Amino acid sequence: MTNLVEISDLNFGYGESLVLKGINLTVPRGSLVAIMGLSGCGKTTLLRLMGGQLQAQQGSVRVAGQELNHMDERQLYAMRRRIGMLFQFGALFTDLTVFDNVAFQMREHTDLPESMIRDLTLMKLNAVGLRGVQSLMPSELSGGMARRVALARATALDPQLMLYDEPFTGLDPISLGAIGRLVRQFNDALGITSVLVTHDVQESMKIVDYIYFVADGVIVAQGSPAEIRASTLPFVHQFVWGEADGPMPFHYPSQTMGADFGLAGEVR
Amino acid sequence: METILHGLRTVGDTTLRIVERIGAIVLFLGKILRYSGPSFQRFGLVIREMYFAGVQSLIIILVSGLFVGMVLGLQGFETLQSYGSSESVGVLVALSLMRELGPVVSALLFASRAGSAITAEIGLMKATEQLSAMEMMAVNPMARVVAPRFWGGVISMPLLAALFGAMGIIGGFLVTVVMLGVDSGAFWSQMQAAVDFHHDIVNGMIKSLVFGIAVSAIATFEGYEAPPTAEGVSGATTRTVVSSSLAILALDLLLTAFMMKGWN
Amino acid sequence: MNRTTLNLWVGIFVLLGFAAFLMLAFKVGNLSFGGAGSTYDVVAHFDNIGQLKERAPVRSAGVLVGRVQSVSFDTKHYNAEVRMAIDAQYHFPVDSSASVLTSGILGEQYVGLDAGGDDKMLKNGDEIKLAQGAMVLERLIGQFLFNKAQDGGSDKTAKGVQ
Structure with missing residues (x-):
């Protein structure tokens, strides 16, 4: 068993239209894999499928050898104890302090004495460098700090698999670098397997082991960062180098310009 | 012809939507009950919500109760005086408060004060992915977030209604006895002779318990099912107040009819 | 917080x-009239109960001593059977009488109990034998007119004889 996550021939759609079509994807244990693509291409959906928040219509999603698609609620909740997830904007509980946020899972799932919960929580907060904000409310934190607290919270019970949903969105370069380093650090130091959904190419290229490119619900390219950088596929090239126009056109498909501006007769 | 058909279709559509919504709320209520175990194993969660639903509604309930009682006393006195039976004003104040106004008005206030707050809070937690985060931490939001708020509301409602009624009686007493000079002994004794513990007070409490269940279920439902956007949450908050109020008045009619049938 | x-x-x-x-x-x-344990039931049959309803008061010497529990029609005797819950702290002799009365002129109707002189007291389920039904206004007026007519008639016959 070298793959922690195995997805095969997965189809998923909301209602009629398919969002994901025939996805095959594996995440080896201990690796840090990125799923990249444009906004709205279905990569967050893919992450939610791995966390069991959505169930696929066809195909299989296996985590640690167990099929998520046919699990009942109890099995699913048992499985989720081994999965951590970092949400786009942290999703900290706004009515709890930073300390209580990080201690949340320990209090819900373990019978540890309060003194031990305190020690563990402070250790987790220390790991993200934020032991000093333990008594603040989430609303008093900056975006980058909130993301780091959320990271401490997600890893509180040492999950096997960490899912990151757009961890770099809306951060200044310094916070962004800090989060990137922490993601890699947690992956290596704690032996966590990580899946990262992002459209921040430059930052993620620095830290990940392997990259899947998703466009229009299918995987269009995959490979190590070096392979991706060297890729000659037009779409990947455009994405990596951030060119405005290319196979992903700058213009949304529309009528001819003449028709829209009422110049039909005059434009030749 | 077209317009008539269109009108009929609109009526049909609306009816179906309302029935669908009621069905969804009843199913949701069932789901809440199924996940209510943790609320009672860790009663601290419910106590917390009783603070937000109950304690924070105290001021508005107490003040409104006092005013409603005073107005009832004043109006009742005016009318009864012309029949020479102003001592019966206590009966009028007490019976209208115990049977109708206490449970109904306090439930309406509760819906707009606490119900809307519950919807907004749960809706915002959903919009900011806090509910999803909880789910991913293997904690069921139905059990951890929804059920304690539901029970906090259900327990608070009858207490608030009792306080509303008591304040109303005090208000009526102040206006009629202290200000207008109705005999204090007659005020209380006529009231005691006319108000029956089981049929007026207990029934009033049963009403407020039913209203508490309805309002709490609607408020948590609207929050949990709110579209995760700013508009979605504000719309859900409005819907909570509107549909709770309608539910309270409709249930009041039903309960009153049943309770009266029980008497005669 | x-x-x-x-x-x-x-x-x-x-x-x-x-x-x-x-x-x-x-x-x-x-x-004071709380749970079922603190009362005992007695039954009385009235030829007419007027507007008497369930939960109407039962008074003795003007004091509230119980409430009417149920009113039903007795198909054997063709009269009204009234079941009353009397507060357990009040005891009445078995030869007490019950009557349907009206408080004030247009007030609510209630059952009045007048204590008898027997040593034995009423127990749960006993029947009050002496029962006086309600005064019905129409009958009262009818009786009055009838009496008047009779008086007038007898006057005439008396005159006729004269």
């Missing part, structure tokens, strides 16, 4: 709520 302050407030709230409930129960509602 601190956990202990929060608990304190909720505690105050619950106590206030219960206090209000108790005030309503004892000061507003008359909780």
